[in-house]
Amino acid sequence: MNILFWLKEPEKHFPPHQELKHFRDGVCVxxxxxxxxxxxxxxxxxxxxxxxxxxxxxxxxxxxxxxxRDEKLIKKYIAHLKSHL
Amino acid sequence: MNILFWLKEPEKHFPPHQELKHFRDGVCVxxxxxxxxxxxxxxxxxxxxxxxxxxxxxxxxxxxxxxxRDEKLIKKYIAHLKSHL
DNA sequence: TCTACATTTCGGTAATTATCAAAATGTTAT
DNA sequence: ATAACATTTTGATAATTACCGAAATGTAGA
Structure with missing residues (x-):
């Protein structure tokens, strides 16, 4: 959960990458x-x-x-919880 | 999760209680x-x-x-997931 | 092709979790 | 107060999970 939360706003939680600007593909391991x-x-x-x-x-x-993040499944999961919880 | 799901619609998932009609207080253990x-x-x-x-x-x-079910906290939890996931 | 570094895989262990049976406790009706 | 039954608590064990260090693998550049 924390990882997904951090990846929502990489620039707030991680130092900037030199190689790849603006976290286009996310954050390195x-x-x-x-x-x-x-x-x-x-x-x-x-x-x-x-x-x-x-x-x-x-x-x-x-x-x-x-x-x-892969927003598609995350959304789906929340929707599932919403209807099954 | 299953329990919470079942308790959403007790009449669909449990036999009727004789003592207490309409699952007013939920379902017995x-x-x-x-x-x-x-x-x-x-x-x-x-x-x-x-x-x-x-x-x-x-x-x-x-x-x-x-x-x-205690809907209050359940709602709160889903809202939390929605903003932190 | 060799070196340096990033990441993944493997094998293990400690901690946690799921679960039960048995004992204890609560509750009602007799 | 006691019998009968519902539920909770206790103590235990098997299964699972979290996590690590070391070994293996991938990748780029000299």
């Missing part, structure tokens, strides 16, 4: 890991699970992997 | 337990946790304990 306080391997696993689940979109640029 | 397939003690614990969390309202009538 390193930054998300630092912010979360979890180990690199753990955050990598989390993100990859979230990606498989369809919550985030992965874009690779060179050595870096960027993640951004 | 026994029925919820049967529906869930969990043991009596487990369901009792769940419901009591949910009550402490503010998701359901407990009403005792004689030997029976009835639970119904």
């Amino acid at each position: 390193q930054y998300i890991g630092e912010k979360s306080g979890l180990s690199q391997s753990t955050i990598s696993q989390y993100l990859s699970m979230m990606q498989k689940a369809g919550l985030v979109i992965l874009t690779r640029h060179g050595k870096w992997t960027y993640y951004k | 026994q029925y919820i337990g049967e529906k869930s397939g969990l043991s009596q003690s487990t369901i009792s614990q769940y419901l009591s946790m949910m009550q402490k969390a503010g998701l359901v309202i407990l009403t005792r009538h004689g030997k029976w304990t009835y639970y119904k």
